[in-house]
Amino acid sequence: MPAVALPATAEWLAALAGSPLPGRRHEDWRFTDLAPLQSVAPEPWTGPDPFALAALPDGITRLEPSEAQQLRSQVLQATGSSAAWPVQLNQGASPRCLALRVSGAAGPLQLSIDAGTAPGLLALQLLLILEDGASLELLQHHSSNAANATSQLTVAQLGHGARLHLGVLAPGDCRASLLSHLAISQAPASALQLTTAVGGWALSRLEPRICQVAGAAHTRLRALQLVDGQDLADTHSHVRFEGPDGELDQLHKVVADGAGRSVFNGAVQVPRKAQQTNAAQLSRTLLLSDRARVDTKPELEIVADDVKCAHGATVSRLQQNELFYLQSRGIGADQASKLLLRGYCEEVLRELPAAAAALNPLQLLLRERP
Amino acid sequence: MIRPDAPLLLDICDLHASVEDQPILKGVNLSIRAGEIHAVMGRNGSGKSTLSKVLAGHPAYTVTAGSVNYRGADLLELDPEQRARIGLFLGFQYPVEIPGVSNLEFLRVATNSRRAERGDEELDTFAFEDLVHERLKVVQMDPAFLGRSVNEGFSGGEKKRNEILQMALLEPLVAILDETDSGLDIDALRIVADGVNQLAGPENATLLITHYQRLLDLITPDYVHVMAAGRILRTGGKELALELERTGYDWVDLELARLEPETVEVA
Numbered sequence: 001m002p003a004v005a006l007p008a009t010a011e012w013l014a015a016l017a018g019s020p021l022p023g024r025r026h027e028d029w030r031f032t033d034l035a036p037l038q039s040v041a042p043e044p045w046t047g048p049d050p051f052a053l054a055a056l057p058d059g060i061t062r063l064e065p066s067e068a069q070q071l072r073s074q075v076l077q078a079t080g081s082s083a084a085w086p087v088q089l090n091q092g093a094s095p096r097c098l099a100l101r102v103s104g105a106a107g108p109l110q111l112s113i114d115a116g117t118a119p120g121l122l123a124l125q126l127l128l129i130l131e132d133g134a135s136l137e138l139l140q141h142h143s144s145n146a147a148n149a150t151s152q153l154t155v156a157q158l159g160h161g162a163r164l165h166l167g168v169l170a171p172g173d174c175r176a177s178l179l180s181h182l183a184i185s186q187a188p189a190s191a192l193q194l195t196t197a198v199g200g201w202a203l204s205r206l207e208p209r210i211c212q213v214a215g216a217a218h219t220r221l222r223a224l225q226l227v228d229g230q231d232l233a234d235t236h237s238h239v240r241f242e243g244p245d246g247e248l249d250q251l252h253k254v255v256a257d258g259a260g261r262s263v264f265n266g267a268v269q270v271p272r273k274a275q276q277t278n279a280a281q282l283s284r285t286l287l288l289s290d291r292a293r294v295d296t297k298p299e300l301e302i303v304a305d306d307v308k309c310a311h312g313a314t315v316s317r318l319q320q321n322e323l324f325y326l327q328s329r330g331i332g333a334d335q336a337s338k339l340l341l342r343g344y345c346e347e348v349l350r351e352l353p354a355a356a357a358a359l360n361p362l363q364l365l366l367r368e369r370p
Numbered sequence: 371m372i373r374p375d376a377p378l379l380l381d382i383c384d385l386h387a388s389v390e391d392q393p394i395l396k397g398v399n400l401s402i403r404a405g406e407i408h409a410v411m412g413r414n415g416s417g418k419s420t421l422s423k424v425l426a427g428h429p430a431y432t433v434t435a436g437s438v439n440y441r442g443a444d445l446l447e448l449d450p451e452q453r454a455r456i457g458l459f460l461g462f463q464y465p466v467e468i469p470g471v472s473n474l475e476f477l478r479v480a481t482n483s484r485r486a487e488r489g490d491e492e493l494d495t496f497a498f499e500d501l502v503h504e505r506l507k508v509v510q511m512d513p514a515f516l517g518r519s520v521n522e523g524f525s526g527g528e529k530k531r532n533e534i535l536q537m538a539l540l541e542p543l544v545a546i547l548d549e550t551d552s553g554l555d556i557d558a559l560r561i562v563a564d565g566v567n568q569l570a571g572p573e574n575a576t577l578l579i580t581h582y583q584r585l586l587d588l589i590t591p592d593y594v595h596v597m598a599a600g601r602i603l604r605t606g607g608k609e610l611a612l613e614l615e616r617t618g619y620d621w622v623d624l625e626l627a628r629l630e631p632e633t634v635e636v637a
């Protein structure tokens with residue numbers, strides 16, 4: 001069922017963001033129709049603060065508001081996030097805020113952000129400082145059950161040698177929207193692993209924006225996005241190296257079914273000062289329907305000359321040879337297809353933080369394919 | 371073991387098949403009875419793998435003439451999965467890697483498909499673990515391979531052992547092993563040959579496709595067939611393989627030239 005835009009909503013959202021909704025004339029939004037977002041009731045989401053339930057493990061303390069404020073502006077500036085419309089919207093929507101400092105090896109943290117059945121716009125901010133040498137495994141679990149919208153801004157600053165394993169598991173609702181911007185700055189010797197798995201939203205837009213502030217850090221991105229029905233899933237990732245010896249290892253996987261639409265734009269910036277950067281980006285699409293549409297664009301800006309940058313993009317159907325191999329062992333064609341689809345997804349899902357396993361991410365994301 | 375009164379398991383009559391409208395098999399005849407071990411030899415490109423894939427039901431190949439009877443049923447009518455369930459097994463020359471699909475899960479689903487066909491109860495994960503650990507011994511395989519994705523990052527030899535492990539679990543009646551010996555070092559070859567010998571019995575039959583005598587030193591065939599240009603040119607006992615080892619395939623070219631002088635050029 002196509003979303004019906006409410007005229008008041010666009011105005012309300014634009015007022016919150018201090019800027020009109022981006023449209024097709026914006027290069028970054030060329031393929032992304034915001035109609036589902038405009039079908040949300042023009043009001044703040046009311047319900048219990050999802051962050052209030054978070055139990056903080058040892059090694060994690062809350063930041064003072066002034067510290068939080070400073071952290072946010074530092075990181076948003078480093079990653080060049082301030083001008084992104086989803087960030088502007090989030091900032092203007094009086095977000096509920098959780099601001100944390102992580103020292104040493106903290107226990108795993110899980111945040112459940114369920115927009116549930118309430119209407120309106122749920123805005124949240126998660127701010128993290130990982131001190132030098134600190135480590136954290138964090139799972140954000142988004143969900144929804146109605147025509148509402150979630151606006152999430154995650155800001156993280158990784159100190160020297162810090163390690164962050166961040167997972168976003170977001171099985172959605174075919175009436176709901178999710179806008180998630182992740183601004184992450186990395187000091188040298190830090191390691192970021194960001195694994196995102198998104199599917200089933202009328203509209204999802206993920207914007208991981210990562211800056212290695214002096215290079216020499218490790219960034220590992222793993223993403224799975226599924227579209228079916230009339231879903232639209234969009235990921236615009238952006239990784240910038242501000243110094244030498246940085247590493248990026250990025251895999252973006254798509255499953256496109258029904259009349260779904262998938263957009264991936266993967267920007268990588270390697271300026272002259274980022275010599276010896278080693279960056280690899282691979283985008284893979286599994287096309288399960290002739291009506292699905294996929295737009296994939298690597299956007300490599302490489303100015304430094306002594307670097308290794310590899311990128312590749314594939315679009316394929318289920319592999320006949322793989323199917324035949326399974327069938328030749330007595331596994332029926334339907335079950336074989338299902339096994340292959342699950343295997344395709346599992347390659348990314350197994351890289352979510354350990355806490356995700358208990359949620360059975362495969363079942364959550366593939367629920368319309370019994 | 372040759373027993374003239376043993377039941378006929380597989381009967382291939384005048385089989386023709388093509389791929390992308392290109393005829394590859396041009397009249398293959400072959401009968402296999404229970405208890406027998408057959409070897410098919412022949413140069414690269416002679417159609418050996420094509421024969422095995424046609425028998426297993428690969429969709430890229432079209433049968434254009436002839437018949438294949440499997441224990442009284444028309445094999446060519448059946449889907450690939452159905453052929454496997456009733457006891458036909460193909461050990462692939464190049465087993466595919468399937469990232470993300472757990473080897474253990476794959477083996478369990480496959481084993482249960484075959485068991486269901488035989489009227490045996492489905493094995494749950496625990497019962498299956500017991501079975502698979504027992505069968506791992508057939509190919510001296512490390513249980514660590516169960517936890518990995520199907521064939522992903524396996525060496526050539528490990529893939530072939532995984533094939534024989536599947537054979538040990540599925541207990542086929544007719545096993546076709548396509549160049550299971552290629553790419554194996556001598557120790558791995560011995561292990562694989564040992565596995566095949568353990569699984570061969572009076573009720574089943576094995577069709578070995580190979581280039582080399584060295585496999586046949588370890589698994590003694592009852593019949594050796596020489597394939598060339600999509601048909602079986604000559605059939606003999608195990609001494610035919612030894613003769614081939616001595617004389618090479620040059621006589622094959624001459625014989626082919628005699629059979630179809632207009633299509634084959636002799637160098």
Ligand SMILES: Nc1ncnc2c1ncn2[C@@H]1O[C@H](COP(=O)(O)OP(=O)(O)O)[C@@H](O)[C@H]1O
Pocket residue numbers: 389390394412413414415416417418419420421430
């Ligand atoms: N899927 C395929 N597509 C195109 N040609 C094929 C295919 N499979 C086999 N052929 C051709 O059929 C002939 C026989 O190949 P094959 O059966 O693999 O021989 P062998 O296993 O004896 O080396 C070769 O000329 C090969 O190129």
Ligand SMILES: [Mg+2]
Pocket residue numbers: 418419420463548549
């Ligand atoms: Mg071959």
